[in-house]
Amino acid sequence: MKKINNKVKRKLRNRKKLKEVSFNRYRISVSKSLNNLFAQIIDDKEKKTLVSASSIEKEIKKNKIKKIEKSNLIGEILAKRAKEKNIDKVYFDRGQYKYHGRIKAFAETLRKNGLKF
Numbered sequence: 001m002k003k004i005n006n007k008v009k010r011k012l013r014n015r016k017k018l019k020e021v022s023f024n025r026y027r028i029s030v031s032k033s034l035n036n037l038f039a040q041i042i043d044d045k046e047k048k049t050l051v052s053a054s055s056i057e058k059e060i061k062k063n064k065i066k067k068i069e070k071s072n073l074i075g076e077i078l079a080k081r082a083k084e085k086n087i088d089k090v091y092f093d094r095g096q097y098k099y100h101g102r103i104k105a106f107a108e109t110l111r112k113n114g115l116k117f
Contacts, residue, residue, distance in 0.1 A: 011096035021091055026050060028078075028110070028117070029093045030103060037071050037102060039078050041087060051085055053078040071102040075109030082115060092117045 018027070027042045040052035053074050055061065060073060082088070092110075097103050111117070 007096040010098075014094060014096075018091055018093055024089075025117075026087055026090045027093050028090050028115075030095060030097065030106065032097060032102060035067070037067075037074055037106065039074060039106065041078070041082055041090060050087065051078060051081045053081065067102055068105050071106040072109045075106045076113055079110050079113035079115050088114065088116055090115055090117050 022044065027044055029040055029042055031038045036055040038052075038054040038056075041050045042048070043050055055070050055074055057077075060070065060077075065073070082090075092107055094103050094107075099107070107117075
């Protein structure tokens with residue numbers, strides 16, 4: 001119970017800090033499971049998902065690659081799809097996850113591919 005409670009606290013704490021920064025920007029929300037990573041760019045004003053990418057898509061799933069490399073690939077795909085929709089300024093919502101490992105690799109790949117946050 002304690003570990004779940006800490007995750008919920010961290011998630012709420014991060015969201016509270018992000019609401020102060022979120023002026024005229026879209027939110028990148030990240031969630032992960034043991035084997036997969038899911039990311040989407042959300043417009044909080046209209047409550048709609050604009051762009052999404054995940055590791056269960058056919059072109060990613062057919063490749064047998066490691067989890068960190070999968071995160072980098074998803075970051076490149078999401079950045080490319082965001083550029084097509086003319087999205088360049090976002091804020092990164094890591095949710096309940098620590099900025100470490102796959103989440104960090106994903107965020108650095110997004111920055112490298114032109115998204116600013």
